[in-house]
Amino acid sequence: MTTIKPDRRSILKAGAAGAALAALGAPHIANAQAATLKITTWGGKWGEIMKGDLLPAFEREFKCTVSADQAFPFxxxxxxSPRGNPIYDVLHANSNEQWKAVEFGIVEPKVDPKNVPNLKDVYPYAINDKIAGVSIFTSGIGLGYRTDKGLGKPTSWKDLADPKLAGQRGGYLIPVNSLGQAHLMMLGQIYGSGMQDLDAAYKALEALKPIKLFDFTGQMEKALLSAEVTMGVIHDSGVYRYEGTPEPVDFALPSEGVLALEQVLTVTPGSKVKELAYAYIDYMLRPDVQKKLAEAVWYSPSNTKVQLDAKYDAKLFNTPEKVARLIQPDWKWYNARKDAIDLRVTRILRG
Amino acid sequence: MADLSAPALSVPAAPVLSPRRPAVSAIAWAVGPALLLFVVFFILPFGVMALLSVLTGNPAIQSGVTFTAQHYERFFEDSLYFEALVATLRIGAITTVASLVIGYPLAHLMARTHSRIGHALLLMAVIAPMLTGIVVRTFAWMTLLQDRGVINTTLLSWGLISSPLKLMYNEFGTIVALVHIYVPFMVLTLTGVIGRIDERLEQAARSLGANRTRTFLEVTLPLSLPGILAGSLLVFALSISAYVTPFLMGGTDVLTLPMLIYQQVGASFNLGFAGALGVVLLAVSLIVIIAYNNVLGRFAGGEKMA
Incomplete structure (x- = not known):
């Protein structure tokens, strides 16, 4: 029996040949190490679908890896992080934060349709002047309420001020929550001359006391489910997701209009993988991807081509007529006054 | 805190044998990692925070950044910030006193228990809450204290109250949860100090005619003052820097500086003002701690305690 004694040179040759074969046979492995897309994304059910299904599919198709940060604040x-080497390539955030990021110059204000072909199919609200980047989904902010407390279905934002709801109504810590900020502007619209009528909004906010305040929508959901709150400001997704369960909660669209809570994507100017970043946005706007997420978390898709199943089709904002009911706050205007507003509302809501 | 002003002991000068550099002791080398940790995780971040608080922006990523006092001016422009500072210190002080009142008897019992099993059981009872996270413990308090919580639901069902008691979303609920979270720190600190007090001193006081109360007040309590100081400083420092518990338990009634700092970083993205709030909180806390140290030192016989 002949014994083969490997020397250093033969081992190196064999190693190099093996690596070359591996790269030829599975090019995505080599590419995956070369390209990593860093994104932010939500947790919860959204995060489950993204990490369990959509992101692995994106990685396979584009032969890359996706690093998704779910830990607030983004x-x-x-x-x-350095402008030339940002911590994220794509920022997923609500519209108020995206406008702040634009102000800091850390995200690109617009997405070029040449880079994201699916932009041609989105509703105008998803890319209009009220939006930095592109809104991939939206939900409607209205009133969530318990159906077991003898309340009629609310029809107006003014129903939240019903004296019977004292201490049983819910809102948000306005300085830290975009739903609370949007609701404040809506109070100006309902009780004053428009969304920028802050004096009327402050007065109306004062009249809502005593009110229970929360820092994020998940807490409002829990408060509604536990009957800690009987009626509260919430987005439709936070209530519709309990459809088909025994939970006695429902969602009402106020007649004065529904506030839009957009899920916005932007690309960072210093990203080293911009093509991949645009490809990711395009991927998130694909009808099949949009349908999957919309039906999982009850978010209204931005792509006009999405065909939702009947029960989602009945409730989500997926026609030009329904979309016309969405009111988009002017976040640039709000952000410019945020410090003063924060001080004032904190004073109003204390005690 | 060492008293550097104390006169050094008078020692006859030893003859200099050689011009060798003094050898660095092994203990000094062992302190190295802790010192490095302190520099990297406290001095450096604090320095950056303090620097940002006097700049118009972040010079690492922006151009044209200049020095400014605007963030400190803003603190004094609206009384809300000062009220938040006072609320922070008030919550810290009440939490510390309550932790001491609850923790001292427990620590005394632990230190004086001669049964090994008894000591182990007490130790487990004290440490067990620390094994769950602060968020979990705070949520547990929420399920107890909220309007539809265990306490209010029980009292309502028994007909003892007609409407829910306001047990949370106020300072009361915040302090209850903070005390629960920080009592173990007080107990563990005090147990070590009380355990080192020679029991024969207490026995001598009793044999000389002092009753239990007088023995405690004149022997045990003064000798345990270093533990009271250390435990109080620890609980006070943790309470005034607490964020999660005041945020979840305090609702809109409670506004502390850590809540404002997070708000500035996480929602207003104003790192300069957040830095200024941090510097103010640290400076005021240091003044309070130094004053407390001096006052307690006088009770202990004119010596500074730490």
Missing amino acids: LPKLQA
């Missing part, structure tokens, strides 16, 4: 992390 913007301070991006703010602290």
